[in-house]
Amino acid sequence: MSNPDDSIFRRLQFYTTATYPCSYLPGHMARSEVAAPSHLVDESAYARLIEQGFRRSGLFTYRPACEQCQACVPIRIDVQHFQRDRTQGKLWRRLQSSLTTRLAPLHWDARHFDLYLRYQKKRHPGAGMDQDDQAQYTQFLLTSRVHSELAEFRDADDVLRMVAIMDRIDHGLSAVYTFYDPDWRSSLGTYGILWQLDYAAQLGLPWLYLGYWIEGSRKMAYKSRFRPHQILRGGIWAESLDDN
Known part of the structure; x- marks a missing residue:
C-alpha cells in the first residue's frame, strides 16, 4: 500500500x-x-x-x-441522492409501521447473542460462526476504539427481530454487521440498510459504506440495488456503470 x-x-x-x-x-x-x-x-x-x-x-x-x-470491491451509497425503488418503498412503509428502533452503545445482551447464533445457523451454515462463544462474539462485534453504536429493532410485541452495528465517521456511516431473525418476515436485511440510509441522512452524513460487493455473488447482489452508489477501483471512487 x-x-x-x-x-x-x-x-x-x-x-x-x-x-x-x-x-x-x-x-x-x-x-x-x-x-x-x-x-x-x-x-x-x-x-x-x-x-x-x-x-x-x-x-x-x-x-x-x-x-x-x-473480486471484492468496496461499495458506498450516496445518501443525499438515494431514492428508494418501488419495492424498497413498499418494504420501508410496511416495516416502519411494524418495527420500533432503539439506539444504544455497544453492550453485551444475551438476547442479541441468541439471535446472532440463530441467524448464523440459518443463513450461514457451515461457516463456523454459529459455533462462536460469548468471547468470540464480543471480540468480533462489541469491541471498538471508534464511534460505534448499536440499533435494536423490535416488533409490536417487543420481540427482538434485528440488530445492526455501525460506525460513525466524519463522512458517513459504516455498516459493520447486521443480524436478524431468519424465521420472521423476509427482507429484514434490506430494511436494515434502508434504515441506516435514513439515519445517515438525519445526521447529515453523505455516505453509507456497505463493505465489499462481488459481481456475480448471490450473497452480495443486494448491495448494488441501492442507487446511486459508488465502487472503489484503483484507489478512486466512481459511479458504477449501471448507475449512469
Missing part, C-alpha cells in the same frame, strides 16, 4: 496475513492487509482508512489483499 502524505498514516504499518479460505467464493483462498498497531487506528485514521476500502472487525482494520483475485 502506498500511504497518503498524512502523519496519521506515517505512524501506521501494514502487514499481509497468511492465506485462509475465502468466505465468499468457494474454493478460493484469501489474504487481508491489516493496519497496525491497532491502538493507533483512532477515529481520524479509521475514517481515512475506510475511504481506501478498509473495514473493521473488532480491533482489526483490514481490506482484501488477494494476489490472484480482485
Whole structure:
C-alpha cells in the first residue's frame, strides 16, 4: 500500500496475513492487509482508512489483499441522492409501521447473542460462526476504539427481530454487521440498510459504506440495488456503470 502524505498514516504499518479460505467464493483462498498497531487506528485514521476500502472487525482494520483475485470491491451509497425503488418503498412503509428502533452503545445482551447464533445457523451454515462463544462474539462485534453504536429493532410485541452495528465517521456511516431473525418476515436485511440510509441522512452524513460487493455473488447482489452508489477501483471512487 502506498500511504497518503498524512502523519496519521506515517505512524501506521501494514502487514499481509497468511492465506485462509475465502468466505465468499468457494474454493478460493484469501489474504487481508491489516493496519497496525491497532491502538493507533483512532477515529481520524479509521475514517481515512475506510475511504481506501478498509473495514473493521473488532480491533482489526483490514481490506482484501488477494494476489490472484480482485473480486471484492468496496461499495458506498450516496445518501443525499438515494431514492428508494418501488419495492424498497413498499418494504420501508410496511416495516416502519411494524418495527420500533432503539439506539444504544455497544453492550453485551444475551438476547442479541441468541439471535446472532440463530441467524448464523440459518443463513450461514457451515461457516463456523454459529459455533462462536460469548468471547468470540464480543471480540468480533462489541469491541471498538471508534464511534460505534448499536440499533435494536423490535416488533409490536417487543420481540427482538434485528440488530445492526455501525460506525460513525466524519463522512458517513459504516455498516459493520447486521443480524436478524431468519424465521420472521423476509427482507429484514434490506430494511436494515434502508434504515441506516435514513439515519445517515438525519445526521447529515453523505455516505453509507456497505463493505465489499462481488459481481456475480448471490450473497452480495443486494448491495448494488441501492442507487446511486459508488465502487472503489484503483484507489478512486466512481459511479458504477449501471448507475449512469
